[in-house]
Amino acid sequence: MKNNLANMTCLDIYLSSLTREETEKIKHIIQTPKTKPMPLISWDIFMTSFQNEIIDAKKELEFNQVRSLSKKFNWKNDLNLIFSENDYEALIISDIHQNIIWVNDGFTSMTGYSKKFALNKTPKFLQGEKTSLKVKNRIREKIALDKPFKDTIVNYRKDLTTYKCEIKIIPLYNENTSHYIAFEKEVV
Secondary structure, eight states: OHHHHHHHHHHHHHHHHSOHHHHHHHGGGOOOOSSOOOOGGGHHHHHHHHHHHHHHHHHHHHHHHHHHHHHHHTOOSOHHHHHHHOOOSEEEEEETTOOEEEEOHHHHHHHSOOHHHHTTOOGGGGOOTTSOHHHHHHHHHHHHTTSOEEEEEEEEOTTSOEEEEEEEEEEEESSSEEEEEEEEEEEO
């Protein structure tokens, strides 16, 4: 693809230097590209827009997966509101005992752990020596209150490097709380 793009760019430059008569003489041997040509100046704008579309599509897919779980467990939460109010890189859904039942691809990008590895574990496997006992206790107390909350904790990636993680945990309920969703992002 790169070579084709470079060749098309060189051809465009060459053709733009020809006179009308010269262009007419070689017109029959030039193949018209099947894609719509773009001026080079617009490439960065196009790529930025395209990247944003990919991110939006992934988030829509994640939302649909969470909505599917919501139907399965009959959660009463307003997922549209929850997702519109929370920015995240990683998403984790755990059961009432904090065993992970689902994570998104962002979890793997952030932590280095595969989805398969995370399933049926508690988030404690992300903690280590530099994870504050005070923060862990505070999070445990906030979970017991059964209300949404936000906190920051030091976690460990698979390669044992630390990162500061902002978490927003929201109880998911039907008649009672049955699961939790954690919106997570790395902070500096």
